[in-house]
Amino acid sequence: MTDLAIAANGLRKSYGDKLVLDGIDLAVPEGTIFSLLGPNGAGKTTAVKILSTLLPPDPAGGSIRVGGHDLLTDPQAVRAAIGVTGQFSAVDGLITGEENMLLMADLHHLPKREGRQVAADLLERFGLTDAARKPASTYSGGMKRRLDIAMTLVGSPRIIFLDEPTTGLDPRSRHSMWQIIRELVAGGVTVFLTTQYLEEADELAHRIAVLHDGRIAAEGTAEELKRLVPGGHVQLRFTDPATYQGAVSAFGTASRNDETLTLQVPSDGSQRQLRAVLDRLDSAGIEADELTVHTPDLDDVFFALTGGAAAVPAQNDQPDRPDQPKEAVR
Numbered sequence: 001m002t003d004l005a006i007a008a009n010g011l012r013k014s015y016g017d018k019l020v021l022d023g024i025d026l027a028v029p030e031g032t033i034f035s036l037l038g039p040n041g042a043g044k045t046t047a048v049k050i051l052s053t054l055l056p057p058d059p060a061g062g063s064i065r066v067g068g069h070d071l072l073t074d075p076q077a078v079r080a081a082i083g084v085t086g087q088f089s090a091v092d093g094l095i096t097g098e099e100n101m102l103l104m105a106d107l108h109h110l111p112k113r114e115g116r117q118v119a120a121d122l123l124e125r126f127g128l129t130d131a132a133r134k135p136a137s138t139y140s141g142g143m144k145r146r147l148d149i150a151m152t153l154v155g156s157p158r159i160i161f162l163d164e165p166t167t168g169l170d171p172r173s174r175h176s177m178w179q180i181i182r183e184l185v186a187g188g189v190t191v192f193l194t195t196q197y198l199e200e201a202d203e204l205a206h207r208i209a210v211l212h213d214g215r216i217a218a219e220g221t222a223e224e225l226k227r228l229v230p231g232g233h234v235q236l237r238f239t240d241p242a243t244y245q246g247a248v249s250a251f252g253t254a255s256r257n258d259e260t261l262t263l264q265v266p267s268d269g270s271q272r273q274l275r276a277v278l279d280r281l282d283s284a285g286i287e288a289d290e291l292t293v294h295t296p297d298l299d300d301v302f303f304a305l306t307g308g309a310a311a312v313p314a315q316n317d318q319p320d321r322p323d324q325p326k327e328a329v330r
């Protein structure tokens, strides 16, 4: 079995009589990106705070291991293995980027010379060398986030918690953050990512868990999650009306558009179902002019799982999303 960077069983947390996490299980293999998705207030930040030792779980909860260490009996060892960048940045705007880095080096008790070297290397890696001597308050949002992550890396953490790292960033800065996250993982770091952007989880995460009503409503790869909701289909387009009519006869149950000469055959996007469509075309001696596979996107999954909660904006906000009746999965 792959070693787990994070293993939680029955993680519970209440604030007073408000139950936020109702015994969730998490298993994050080393060197992977795990994304926790959920609407506002679902408990994502609470989970990050608990896993990073900033908040105690409820005593009745199960075992939690982070970086191979027991969170309750060995929180110091957990802290030594992790880095956290939250929604509220650790960057001090009154001092320069370089001074922020050197402060972190001091906190990690690095010898002066090594601290300066590590700071310079990380500032370089995150494209902040030119701005290093300027007060961090003059940095753009993207530069501050990069500095924040660079500061987290001073301690060489093996596991990094990124709580909504791209919220409020413009598309270019968001893409540059994605690149940074990919490079971290390529270097063996494990990333626990919370995000409001479904596209972000889709882009980055090896596995995604959707948090809803205190529980994990579904977990899997982006592709596995997309297969949980209806809406996938293979679209066949024709230019010749006679061929189109032949296809209509061959695919009795497909929905049809006689004007555009297209057929939509329900499909989960799997290889097996795609082959069945191709086999049926072949045996009817029909060749489509265009064949495209449409799988539901993570938005569909999210809305299905969280009962249509409109709290999570997609990357390109979709305020006019039509109400689509969707089945809850679990």
Ligand SMILES: Nc1ncnc2c1ncn2[C@@H]1O[C@H](COP(=O)(O)OP(=O)(O)OP(=O)(O)O)[C@@H](O)[C@H]1O
Residues within 6 Å of the ligand: 015, 020, 038, 039, 040, 041, 042, 043, 044, 045, 046, 047, 196
């Ligand atoms: N210290 C606290 N005391 C009482 N309730 C709290 C506290 N912190 C969080 N909560 C509540 O717990 C729930 C989960 O909050 P949390 O911040 O973990 O959600 P989230 O999924 O991170 O939300 P967001 O996407 O808005 O950041 C919310 O209803 C919140 O109001």
